[in-house]
Amino acid sequence: MKLQLGYEKGTITVHSNFKLPHTVWDSRSGCYRCLALFYRDLIEYLKSSRIEYEDKVCDLVPMPPHLSSRLQLRKYQSEALETWLQTKTGVLVLPTGAGKTVIGLKAIELLNVPTLVVAPTLELVRQWKTELEATFGLQIGTYSGKEHVIEPVTVSTYDTAYLRAEELGNRFLFIIFDEVHHLPSPGYASIAEMFIAPYRLGLTATYEREDGLHEELNRLVGGKVYEIDLHNLSGKHLAEYKTVKIVTELTTAERQEYEKYHSIFTNFLKRNHRILKSRDDFRRLIVMRSGRNAEAREALIARNRARNIALNSRSKLDALAEILDRHFNERMIIFTEHNSLVYEISRRFLIPAITHTTPGEERAEILDRFRRGIYNVIVTSKVLEEGIDVPDASVGVILSGSGSKREYKQRLGRLLRKRAGKLAILYEVVSKQTVEMDIARRRSIKRAT
Numbered sequence: 001m002k003l004q005l006g007y008e009k010g011t012i013t014v015h016s017n018f019k020l021p022h023t024v025w026d027s028r029s030g031c032y033r034c035l036a037l038f039y040r041d042l043i044e045y046l047k048s049s050r051i052e053y054e055d056k057v058c059d060l061v062p063m064p065p066h067l068s069s070r071l072q073l074r075k076y077q078s079e080a081l082e083t084w085l086q087t088k089t090g091v092l093v094l095p096t097g098a099g100k101t102v103i104g105l106k107a108i109e110l111l112n113v114p115t116l117v118v119a120p121t122l123e124l125v126r127q128w129k130t131e132l133e134a135t136f137g138l139q140i141g142t143y144s145g146k147e148h149v150i151e152p153v154t155v156s157t158y159d160t161a162y163l164r165a166e167e168l169g170n171r172f173l174f175i176i177f178d179e180v181h182h183l184p185s186p187g188y189a190s191i192a193e194m195f196i197a198p199y200r201l202g203l204t205a206t207y208e209r210e211d212g213l214h215e216e217l218n219r220l221v222g223g224k225v226y227e228i229d230l231h232n233l234s235g236k237h238l239a240e241y242k243t244v245k246i247v248t249e250l251t252t253a254e255r256q257e258y259e260k261y262h263s264i265f266t267n268f269l270k271r272n273h274r275i276l277k278s279r280d281d282f283r284r285l286i287v288m289r290s291g292r293n294a295e296a297r298e299a300l301i302a303r304n305r306a307r308n309i310a311l312n313s314r315s316k317l318d319a320l321a322e323i324l325d326r327h328f329n330e331r332m333i334i335f336t337e338h339n340s341l342v343y344e345i346s347r348r349f350l351i352p353a354i355t356h357t358t359p360g361e362e363r364a365e366i367l368d369r370f371r372r373g374i375y376n377v378i379v380t381s382k383v384l385e386e387g388i389d390v391p392d393a394s395v396g397v398i399l400s401g402s403g404s405k406r407e408y409k410q411r412l413g414r415l416l417r418k419r420a421g422k423l424a425i426l427y428e429v430v431s432k433q434t435v436e437m438d439i440a441r442r443r444s445i446k447r448a449t
Contacts, residue, residue: 003046003053007170010036010194012057021045036169037220040198057196059170061114061141063152069109069135074237077103080226084201085110089222091180091202095230096413097238100203101128104176105135107201108153113173117155118191120179128155128178143168158188165194174199181206181406183220184213192220205413206406230409230416238416239394241424245440246323247432248315258434261306268299310434311400312341317348319429323397324349324377327425331370331393334379335411337400345379345399354380382407384414392417396426403442 006013014023014032020042023032034042039057046053073081080092081103088111094100108115117128125144132140132153141151143160150171161168175195177183180202183192192200202221208214217223234240250258320334336342339355346353352366352375363383367390369375384390396415401407415424430436 003051005039005042005053005055005057007036007057007059007196008033009166010169010190012036012039012042012196014042035193036196037193039196043198057170058173060173061150061152061154061171063112063114064138067109067112067136067138069105071102071106071109071135073102073106074099076228076233076237077106080228081106081110083226087222087225088199090200090225091204091207091217091221091223093204093207093224093227095228095233095238095416096205096410097416097418098205098228098230098233099237100178100205101131104178104201104203105131107176108132108174109136111174111199113199114171115153115174115176116161116168116172116195116197117153117176117178118158118161119155120158120182122157124178125155125157158182158191161191162187165191169194170196172197174201176200177202177221180204180217180221181209181214184209184216189216189220206409208405230413234416237418239418239422239424241412241416241426243412243426243428245428245430246319247430247437248313248319249432250309250313250434251315254309254313254315258306258309261302261309262435264302265299265306268295268302307435308338310431310436311337313431316399316429316431317345320345320349320397320399323395323427327395329376330395331373332377332395332397333384333390333393333411333414334377334397334399335384335401336379336381337402339381341399342379342381349377351375351377351379354378354383356381356383358383390414392419394419394422394424396424398426398428400429400436401439401443403439405443408443 004015006015011033012035013029014020014034016032019025019032022034022038022041024034026033043055077099080094084090084092084107092100092103104117119125119128122144125142129140129142132138132155136153138153139151141149141154143150143154143156143164145160148164150168154172172195175197177200181204182188183202200221202217207224207227230238324332334345334351336345339357342353342355345351352369354363354366366375366378370378393415396411398411401411412426415426428440430440
């Protein structure tokens with residue numbers, strides 16, 4: 001009997017008298033089976049071993065005979081693509097605004113095979129669809145929400161690709177994961193596992209994850225194959241920039257409250273001989289709380305209250321007022337950690353606000369007016385950091401944030417769109433002698449010397 005490969009619900013079935021690499025025996029179906037992820041490995045093994053086989057895996061979407069475009073890549077974009085083409089798997093790491101999408105479009109053109117683009121948000125799905133249609137003049141499929149239209153080139157959200165992986169997994173040979181750092185998240189990893197696509201491209205500005213799960217990308221996509229830092233592009237393909245740190249004092253009342261709650265937390269650590277050196281140490285403390293340790297729970301509540309006082313200090317609004325005066329009529333984005341501060345800034349300075357609760361139409365209208373110069377300043381909490389085409393701005397203000405380098409790079413990247421004579425400025429406003437000083441230190445990125 002000739003060895004036969006098939007596809008069933010995200011797995012490769014192998015009807016054979018002997019075991020192939022990656023496969024396990026499935027007694028229910030009477031065949032060997034493995035994740036669709038290993039399709040390429042199986043084919044390479046069978047060919048190198050000169051084993052005859054019948055391949056019934058693929059049910060590909062018919063592809064036009066030849067894609068063409070007028071895309072011209074910059075030197076670093078060409079280097080990135082050429083590096084990826086050596087294996088046709090792997091992740092490209094480029095700063096926000098460096099043209100990752102253009103590289104993806106060129107890869108689609110060169111491979112000319114049925115392609116699925118996976119993106120984390122509906123906004124990014126729309127952006128990819130628009131770019132693909134403009135570049136290739138094709139009808140582009142969409143799998144997101146209630147719309148399930150499959151075409152030779154299709155764009156999907158991570159959520160829908162996860163839910164529909166079993167039915168879509170053998171329809172495409174090339175898969176692009178935009179903002180690929182999302183892929184190792186629980187659930188999403190199964191997208192990569194259940195698709196046969198031998199060609200895999202990951203795109204991101206921020207490869208590392210604080211939980212360490214980015215190591216999984218080696219298995220799922222092929223790992224990092226090219227990276228260029230924003231410092232190498234600043235002044236050439238991205239705007240020149242500088243960062244300015246402003247340290248503010250807590251008010252007397254805030255200082256008293258901060259010290260009270262901060263002491264509760266630090267005293268708990270001392271009594272229990274705990275030193276928090278890493279995120280894992282903090283997670284173990286959370287486990288203590290979940291284990292119904294009343295003292296640990298009280299300490300964590302106090303820690304959060306102290307942190308919130310530092311992040312949302314009233315004195316920061318005075319510093320913001322000075323920045324607004326200094327950059328009057330310049331395009332500015334203000335970033336905060338919490339919605340409460342967004343709304344306070346919006347009320348005090350009459351600045352349009354965008355949060356996760358802002359309706360889509362209202363958000364689009366605010367961004368359009370920002371783009372046209374009707375609004376010079378907008379304030380947001382985490383919404384504009386990924387997956388939204390934000391209009392050009394030259395000034396950013398971080399009034400509060402996490403210690404995440406990814407968040408910091410995404411916020412900085414919003415300012416770096418190239419324009420003649422432009423110098424982007426990112427302000428960080430932090431509360432003196434508080435945990436926020438350490439938060440700001442953790443998220444900072446070193447500039448090249």
